[in-house]
Amino acid sequence: xxxxIGVGILILLILAMISRRALCMENGIKILVIGTPxxxxxxxxxxxxxxxxxxxxxxxxxxxxxxxxxxxxVMKAVxxxxxxxxxxxSLLLVIGCREEYSNLLEELMRExxxxxxxxxxxxxxxxxxxAISKIGIIIxxxxxxxxxxxxxxxxxxxxxxxxxxxTRFHINHSIAITSDDFKAIVxxxxxxxxxxxxxxxxxxxxxxxxxxxVPPLYSEQYMDNFILLDNIVRWLLGLKIERxxxxxxxxxxxxxxRRSLLxxxxxxxxxxxxxxxxxxxxxxxxxxxxNAYRYLGIVCAIGFIFGYIxxxxxxxxxRRKHERKSS
Numbered sequence: 351x352x353x354x355i356g357v358g359i360l361i362l363l364i365l366a367m368i369s370r371r372a373l374c375m376e377n378g379i380k381i382l383v384i385g386t387p388x389x390x391x392x393x394x395x396x397x398x399x400x401x402x403x404x405x406x407x408x409x410x411x412x413x414x415x416x417x418x419x420x421x422x423x424v425m426k427a428v429x430x431x432x433x434x435x436x437x438x439x440s441l442l443l444v445i446g447c448r449e450e451y452s453n454l455l456e457e458l459m460r461e462x463x464x465x466x467x468x469x470x471x472x473x474x475x476x477x478x479x480x481a482i483s484k485i486g487i488i489i490x491x492x493x494x495x496x497x498x499x500x501x502x503x504x505x506x507x508x509x510x511x512x513x514x515x516x517t518r519f520h521i522n523h524s525i526a527i528t529s530d531d532f533k534a535i536v537x538x539x540x541x542x543x544x545x546x547x548x549x550x551x552x553x554x555x556x557x558x559x560x561x562x563x564v565p566p567l568y569s570e571q572y573m574d575n576f577i578l579l580d581n582i583v584r585w586l587l588g589l590k591i592e593r594x595x596x597x598x599x600x601x602x603x604x605x606x607x608r609r610s611l612l613x614x615x616x617x618x619x620x621x622x623x624x625x626x627x628x629x630x631x632x633x634x635x636x637x638x639x640x641n642a643y644r645y646l647g648i649v650c651a652i653g654f655i656f657g658y659i660x661x662x663x664x665x666x667x668x669r670r671k672h673e674r675k676s677s
Contacts, residue, residue: 379403379406379407379412379440379441379587380412380414380437380438380439380440380441381403381412381413381414381439381440381441381442381443382413382414382416382437382439382441382442382443383413383414383415383416383443383444383445384416384417384418384421384442384443384444384445384446384447384455384458385415385416385417385418385445385446385447386417386418386446386447386448387417387419388446389445389446389474390415390445391413391415391443391445394569395474395565395566395568395569396445396472396568396569397569398568398569398570398571398576398579399443399472399568399579399583402576402579402580402583403441403583406583406587413443414437414439418446418447418448418451418454418455419451421451421454421455421458422451422454425454425457430457430458430461430462431461431465434458434461434462434465434467435465439462439467440468440587441467441468441469441470441583441586441587442458442459442462442467442468442469442470443469443470443472444459444469444470444471444472444473444478444481444482445472445473445474446473446474446477446478447477447478447480447481448477448480449477449480451481452480452481453481455481456481456482456484456485459481459482459485459560460485460556462558463555463556463557463558463559463560464556464557464558465557465558466557466558467558467559468558468559468560468561468586468587468588469558469559469560469561469586470560470561470563470582470583470586471487471560471561471562471563472563472565472568473489473523473562473564473565474565475489475523476489476490476491476523482562483528485529485531485553485555485560486527486528486529486530486531486532486553486555487525487526487527487528487529487532487551487553487560487562488525488526488528489523489524489525489526489562489564490523490524490525490526490547491522491523492521492522492523492524492542492543492547493522493543494520494521494522495520495521495522495542495543496519496520497516497517497518497519498516498517498521498539498541498542499514499515499516499517499539499573500514500515500516500536500537500538500539500542500549501513501514501515501539502536502537502538502539502546503515503535503536503537504533504534504535504536504537506533506535506552507581507585507591508535508552508561508578508581508582508585508591509535509536509578509581510581510591510593511574511577511581511593512536512574512577512578512581513574514573514574515536515549515550515567515573515574515575515578516572516573516575517566517567517570517572517575518570518572519566519570520566521542521549521564521565521566521567523549523564523565524538524543524547524548524549524564525547525548525549525550525551525562525564526548527548527551529553531553531554531555531560532551532552532553532560533551533552533553534548534550534551535548535550535551535552535578536548536549536550536567536578537549549563549564549567550562550563550564550567550578550582552582552585559585559586561582561585561586563578563579563582567579577593581593
């Protein structure tokens with residue numbers, strides 16, 4: 351009897367797992383990832399997006415991974431349109447592509463956008479430009495800045511609940527928008543590169559949707575980065591964004607924040623001065639500088655006295671010589 355009960359429970363568990371997976375595949379999300387052997391969705395940079403997409407599907411690995419070198423095989427075997435129609439992908443996630451395969455990736459993206467598909471581009475460097483520049487966006491290399499944030503965020507469905515974007519690490523990329531199909535959602539702070547540049551952008555092309563986020567904003571659950579990433583994914587998948595708009599800080603609170611930040615700056619300056627003065631070498635250096643000033647003063651005084659005496663002697667000699675000539 352116990353064996354039958356155990357077998358029954360096992361069968362129910364297997365059926366539950368199969369039905370869950372079938373439900374996810376039928377009504378859930380199916381993602382195609384385009385990468386390279388060097389740029390892999392399993393790498394640390396993409397841990398946040400992996401967990402996010404996994405949470406939507408309930409599957410441990412909801413990805414079909416297609417390396418760039420296989421694009422040519424797919425095109426020759428069945429063609430991109432038939433390949434996409436057959437697999438019914440919900441999202442095309444582009445993380446990398448080498449130059450020699452960029453035209454194939456561009457063709458794949460255009461075919462997918464014509465099928466009302468959605469493309470999420472999360473690059474690690476500018477190499478992706480060979481494939482995406484023709485659709486109206488370019489990843490630009492910038493001077494690295496560290497531990498920065500920005501609140502320059504455009505109003506849009508994907509920016510609901512997003513008030514501050516930033517990174518604890520360094521960011522050295524921005525986005526150049528070369529097509530009216532795209533709209534900047536987040537701009538860099540002016541203090542980063544002396545001008546505001548797009549760092550997150552979205553667009554609608556041929557009935558499909560595209561979103562681009564520069565690294566490492568999609569890699570960090572910092573400030574409102576994750577909220578923005580989640581909103582963008584939901585927008586691309588056609589899911590409702592049920593996040594509250596959020597309320598900006600009252601002016602009084604902003605003024606208090608400003609005063610608090612100014613006080614923190616002064617505290618940092620004071621602590622920096624205390625640290626420098628506490629260094630053992632600082633007292634020695636200060637004594638040496640003071641001694642140098644003393645020696646310099648003595649040398650100047652001696653030089654002045656020597657100059658005065660020399661000038662007096664020369665003057666006296668000149669006068670005597672002049673008097674002799676006169677007499």
